[in-house]
Structures are given as C-alpha cells and as structure tokens.
Amino acid sequence: MEQAQEKDLEVKPDEGVIEETVAKVRAIAKGPHGDLFCQVVETFYQQTESEIFSQEDLADIREGVEEIRQGNYLTLEEYRQGKRL
Numbered sequence: 001m002e003q004a005q006e007k008d009l010e011v012k013p014d015e016g017v018i019e020e021t022v023a024k025v026r027a028i029a030k031g032p033h034g035d036l037f038c039q040v041v042e043t044f045y046q047q048t049e050s051e052i053f054s055q056e057d058l059a060d061i062r063e064g065v066e067e068i069r070q071g072n073y074l075t076l077e078e079y080r081q082g083k084r085l
Contacts, residue, residue: 013021028037053061067073074083 025041028034031037072085074085
C-alpha cells in the first residue's frame with residue numbers, strides 16, 4: 001500500500017529539467033572527482049534498475065502474439081458483448 005502511495009506522488013520532470021540535470025552530471029563527471037562520481041552513479045543505477053518484463057512475461061507476450069497471428073482473438077466490441085474465447 002505504501003509503495004502505491006509513493007508511486008502516486010512520483011512526479012516526472014520535464015525535458016528542460018532533465019537536460020539541466022544531464023549538463024550538471026557531465027560537469028561533475030569531467031571534474032577532479034569524476035571517476036568516483038561515475039562509480040557512485042553506476043552503483044546507484046544497478047540498484048534501481050528494474051526488470052520491465054520477466055522471462056515469463058516475455059513468453060506470455062510471445063504466446064499472445066502467436067494467438068493473434070492464428071486469428072484467435074476477440075475485438076473490443078465482441079468482448080463488450082460478452083463473447084469469450
């Protein structure tokens with residue numbers, strides 16, 4: 001529940017903010033402690049990098065695409081009418 005509330009509060013920065021942040025990161029990385037900074041960033045990135053799709057998710061997606069290719073699907077209208085596969 002707490003995670004759901006945190007996601008609701010998450011704010012995505014606009015492009016200008018992102019570009020400004022990237023410029024600052026470049027300046028720090030080129031500075032006298034750039035190597036250390038890059039190591040810290042890499043460590044943080046590895047800890048926050050999330051898996052978007054698991055192998056099981058990818059298998060399910062491939063299976064669904066194959067079913068569509070074989071014509072085994074419902075249109076949205078058919079689904080709304082109560083039809084099921």
